[in-house]
Amino acid sequence: MILLAWLACTVYCCVYCYLFGYIRADRPLGAEDVRPILGMPSWFFWGVIVPWIVCGVFNVVYAGFFMAEDDLGIDHSVELEQDIREGGAE
Amino acid sequence: MNEGAPGFSQYVPLAVLIVFTIVSLLLGLAANLLTSVKQGFLQKYFLGNRSMGAVAAALTAAVMSGGSFIGFPSLIYSFGWVVGFWICSYMIAPMTVMGLMGKRVGQLARRTGAITLPDLFRERYGSPTLGLLTSLIIILFLSAFMVAQFAAGATIMKFVLPLGLPPADAVAIARATETGLDESSESVAEPNEGNSAETAAKEARAAAERRAYLIGLLIFTLTVVTYTTYGGFLAAIWTDVFQSLVMVVGVMILLPLAMVKLGGLHQATLAGIDQAGPGFAFGPGAGRAFHPITLGISYFVMWAITGAGQPSTLVRLMAFKDSRTLRYALIYQTIYNVLVYVPLVFIFVAARSILPNLAASDDAMPKLVQTLANPYVAGVIMAAPYGAVLSTVSGWLLIISSGLVRDIYQRFLRPSASEKEITRASYIGTILVGICVALVAVDRPPYLQLIVVFASSGLAAAFLVPALIGCYWRRATAPGAIAAMLGGAGVTLLLYALGQGGIGLTDRIGLPANPDIGPAAGLRPYYLFGFEPCVWGITISVVLGIGVSLLTRPPEPARVALLFDYQGPNAPAPATVELHPELGRDYADESDKPETPESRKSGES
Numbered sequence: 001m002i003l004l005a006w007l008a009c010t011v012y013c014c015v016y017c018y019l020f021g022y023i024r025a026d027r028p029l030g031a032e033d034v035r036p037i038l039g040m041p042s043w044f045f046w047g048v049i050v051p052w053i054v055c056g057v058f059n060v061v062y063a064g065f066f067m068a069e070d071d072l073g074i075d076h077s078v079e080l081e082q083d084i085r086e087g088g089a090e
Numbered sequence: 091m092n093e094g095a096p097g098f099s100q101y102v103p104l105a106v107l108i109v110f111t112i113v114s115l116l117l118g119l120a121a122n123l124l125t126s127v128k129q130g131f132l133q134k135y136f137l138g139n140r141s142m143g144a145v146a147a148a149l150t151a152a153v154m155s156g157g158s159f160i161g162f163p164s165l166i167y168s169f170g171w172v173v174g175f176w177i178c179s180y181m182i183a184p185m186t187v188m189g190l191m192g193k194r195v196g197q198l199a200r201r202t203g204a205i206t207l208p209d210l211f212r213e214r215y216g217s218p219t220l221g222l223l224t225s226l227i228i229i230l231f232l233s234a235f236m237v238a239q240f241a242a243g244a245t246i247m248k249f250v251l252p253l254g255l256p257p258a259d260a261v262a263i264a265r266a267t268e269t270g271l272d273e274s275s276e277s278v279a280e281p282n283e284g285n286s287a288e289t290a291a292k293e294a295r296a297a298a299e300r301r302a303y304l305i306g307l308l309i310f311t312l313t314v315v316t317y318t319t320y321g322g323f324l325a326a327i328w329t330d331v332f333q334s335l336v337m338v339v340g341v342m343i344l345l346p347l348a349m350v351k352l353g354g355l356h357q358a359t360l361a362g363i364d365q366a367g368p369g370f371a372f373g374p375g376a377g378r379a380f381h382p383i384t385l386g387i388s389y390f391v392m393w394a395i396t397g398a399g400q401p402s403t404l405v406r407l408m409a410f411k412d413s414r415t416l417r418y419a420l421i422y423q424t425i426y427n428v429l430v431y432v433p434l435v436f437i438f439v440a441a442r443s444i445l446p447n448l449a450a451s452d453d454a455m456p457k458l459v460q461t462l463a464n465p466y467v468a469g470v471i472m473a474a475p476y477g478a479v480l481s482t483v484s485g486w487l488l489i490i491s492s493g494l495v496r497d498i499y500q501r502f503l504r505p506s507a508s509e510k511e512i513t514r515a516s517y518i519g520t521i522l523v524g525i526c527v528a529l530v531a532v533d534r535p536p537y538l539q540l541i542v543v544f545a546s547s548g549l550a551a552a553f554l555v556p557a558l559i560g561c562y563w564r565r566a567t568a569p570g571a572i573a574a575m576l577g578g579a580g581v582t583l584l585l586y587a588l589g590q591g592g593i594g595l596t597d598r599i600g601l602p603a604n605p606d607i608g609p610a611a612g613l614r615p616y617y618l619f620g621f622e623p624c625v626w627g628i629t630i631s632v633v634l635g636i637g638v639s640l641l642t643r644p645p646e647p648a649r650v651a652l653l654f655d656y657q658g659p660n661a662p663a664p665a666t667v668e669l670h671p672e673l674g675r676d677y678a679d680e681s682d683k684p685e686t687p688e689s690r691k692s693g694e695s
Contacts, residue, residue, distance in 0.1 A: 002186060006186050006390070010179070010394075013390070014383060014386050017373060017383075018386070022372060029371075033372075034356070034359055039356045039357075040355060041371045044171050048174050048178045052178060052181040058185075059420060059421065059424040062185070067417050070197070072197050072412060072413060074200060074201075076201060077203045077204075077205060078130050078133075079666060083203075085505055086669055
């Protein structure tokens, strides 16, 4: 699930930004192509800010409501320490 | 820093650094006094009783180091909006860095009793060789990294100490933090054939600079070694939290100041296009192909995935309190990233129109702070990089010394050492590591920020895959993990060697020329097909980890069952089964049984 979310972010952001925000040989861009949304270039708004917000909401909802509580188990540090001593004594 | 009161305000940075130092020492003291030994001294000293709370886990897992608070704004100023795309995988980084392995690493560390990362790998795979290899790789990469950080700390100190040098200049401090160099020493190094009086003056100045640097190094080392040695893990964590909070406060102060001064982001974008061309508003960046799409993809791997493989992250995942803590930490970090990185992009796009055409983009941050804020606020904001250096160093100091004490001294040299002896060894180990690094840092290394990128790529390429397959794949074997570790670290080193070897070397092997992308100079790697070395390191590591695991004998069923299936409160640690194989028999059989709901739950992501 987490890896899928990462993949979705990567694919969406990279594809969107490349298509709309990159100057390429066949696609020169200039000041008139900025098309500001709240002062940001439109590719930045749709390619970075919007996914960032969506992803932020996803992180909060997923971590807040869907991530299972797990018992992490009992700490065996002391036992391991004894084992190291015992192993060394042999 | 402020024209109105130069005599007084030049001491503001010094005052702020003194406050930082005192707070750090107090936090170290508190960390020592407020915690008790519950599960043995080492566990308390190096992991803080596995009691780390959500705020601490969230803020310390942020990948900010001293240089990035200067370096990142500088990149935005130079290359424009595309740098926002460069950093934007931070949107998912909290999820991948903490969510992907967090619970499993916490669980494995408890079930094995592991305190250090080499401990964890050694116990997970049942291989002393793997443990030793982990220690060696950590010491190799982190030491290089630490020397650079010590040098940066010393250089900042040098600038603010009243030693008869020119008054502290925030710009010089910032540039020194970023590169580990300062202009004055560079200019001194150039031969001067002219006026001999001038040469003599320069020599005298160089000697004074050198003395000030050494005094700075001494003070920095004393501070960081004292509070780290005394307070252990919690001291490192608490100073980290303190410094992260200073940083977010700084950004929150700067944002409205910059926006009010500017009167609109669009204005700034147009000003940027005027000064630097259309690349300022679009990819791949103004002036040079800073961030082609291949690097865009690479940095989604870089920040979001390699962040999960850093030893400092993994150690923190071993130390958090419970899974609830982890969930809250994830939420807090998501919010923190939005509050710090998005405003930074806005602020430094705005900097283009507030401070047009700066000669050195590294000055963007300190100059903007000077322009916008009063000297006290500016002092606090400029102290943030110093705080970042302090807290980074203290965390790594402990990782190295824990490796030395636990994995080399206790495991190999004196397994029968008593608790008291181990306590003494830990203190002495931490002090010794600090002193050794300081001694190496006497000769100041260049390119701090690039050393940071190099070392993090190498560490992640080495540890990410062994940790990941160790967490989720029962069939992963020790030889597989060793191959993944060596392969990942090896490929990263190789690509950096090729990048440094110049065009001639890659030509001779028949590889295409290194594409002219990314940073313009310094410790540049070879970008094979335009991708960052971390992408190749991790790819090779995955292939080797899985391939070699499948080719080698499956791991012992008892160990896997103990670590992957829920076994009840009385189950032994794998190390105990190693000593008393008869204890493992019951568990070995259980792995053939169908999975219980608990085991299934613990096995999924």
